[in-house]
Amino acid sequence: MASAYQHVEIAPEASDFLELLRELGHLDDAAIDSITSALMANAGPKATVDIADVRRACALWLTDQAERMRPEARELLQLEWPRLFF
Secondary structure (H helix, E strand, C coil), X not given: CCCCCCCEEECHHHHHHHHHHHXXXXXXXXXXXXXXXXXXXXXXCCEEECHHHHHHHHHHHHHHHHHHCCHHHHHHHHHHHHHHHC
């Protein structure tokens, strides 16, 4: 019987990017759990999730959450967006 679990590595720079977004206040633990779960669900077996994957997933998550953010949090994210995602 095959295992339902797979090994997925998150590249150090990708992990650092998630931590940066947490430190800046754009993500909390629940958001990071949601994003990493989605990344792992979409990764192939023995895959490595790189920074491009994490940036894309974070950008999608933040875009989906924009309407629920406090206005000042949304404004700060808009100011930092070009430096974080381009």
